[in-house]
Amino acid sequence: MTEDKIAVNGALLYRRLLSYVWPYKGIFLISILGMAVVALSEVAFAALLKPIMDGGFVERNQEIIALTPFLLMAVFIARAAGAIADEYCIAWVSRRVIFDLRELLFAKILRLPARYFDLNPTADLISRLIYDLEQVSTASTMAVRVMVKDILLGLGLVIWMFILSWHLTLIFLLITPLVAVVVRKASSRFRRSSEGIQDSMAGITHITKEALQGQKVVKAYGG
Template sequence: MSIFKRFLPFVRPYLPRLMLAGLFVSGVALINLALVRLAGTLWDVITVQHDADQMTRSIGLFMSLVILQGLCSMGHSYLTAWVSQHIVADFRQHLFGHLQTLTVSFFARRRTGELLSRVMNDVAVIQSIVTETPIDTVKQLVTFIGGMTFLLMMNWRLCLLILILLPLLVLVAKIFGRRLKSLSTSIQDHTAALSTLIEEVISGIRIVKSFVQIQREETRFATQVNEMLRLTLHRAGIMA
């Protein structure tokens, strides 16, 4: 929660648009639930009731909801992208200005490639945490509450069973979340190391060629890339 407090000054100017994006994504979640419910009703009308007028009205309502869902999804996607890109731009300017105030000894301890990676790559990750994660959380929360409401009306026993298992699911998600956080940090560190390696080789290409170290640098680069690939695939497996 502390990370959101730290980035609140960057989010605050765009909070109205972010809240509007949250409303759009909530609408998408609610319409998804309504479509599932309506699909069941439409199936009964077609296979059991054989009511042509009711079927026509249901299909018309279904198509209207699909169009409305598309409009809400488009609004959510555009607003989220608009807000996230503005936050990234503001934060990069702030970070670049902060770098100018640091002492020379700080730059002596840091490599250029690492600093470039922090400014470019790490800021992009922050974009996802600050904007996309809260929006996705709202969508999942609305979907869960709406789904449980429908399930409660249809079969309260099954709903009760899911609620009993919910703490276990939360515990599993928490364990995987910690692992994902650790992997994401490692991936960002390897990205910074890779940027540093590229910067070193390009800036010292004359030395590399003079001492015939091309094969050595290619091996170092391949090692970093393969390690990043391993970590990325591991994270993808956990997220799946």
């Protein structure tokens, strides 16, 4: 499968996942707002460093020195509040989506014909039901963070870099396409590795299940 097809399939899969998230859109929106607050607070911290260093340590401005603790405290409190909202709400939505998907998948498995169970090991189905769905949750959570928090953080820092020095920022942006190519290649390899791990989990579950069910035979032969 080519990288373009992988990207298209990934986008379609993510849209399907969002349809399962939609019933919990209120909590999901709070999580997104929390991510935005975290990203903006980190940009604000970077923006505060220059006036704090120049006014407090170089110019010895007493007003800036007096305001610095309160400004930093406000940024840290905002970041902490955003992080709590982000982590708690996205975890809550993630667990609910996994519960719904497991319920749907289990109902689907029960409706499958007997021939399907003859051709597919039970351990493979168990692995799909338990391990693979957990990986879906992790991947979807990371995707949301990249789309919201990381993009906002990147845009904010680039804007601040332009304000500080547009010459250096342009140099940085010139090498961005090269970095994007490397990241895309690495992501493709990580995806293939992840698929291999998911396939191997079914085999591990199958072997473990047989060993535990036949533990008397295993012990009898010194296993």
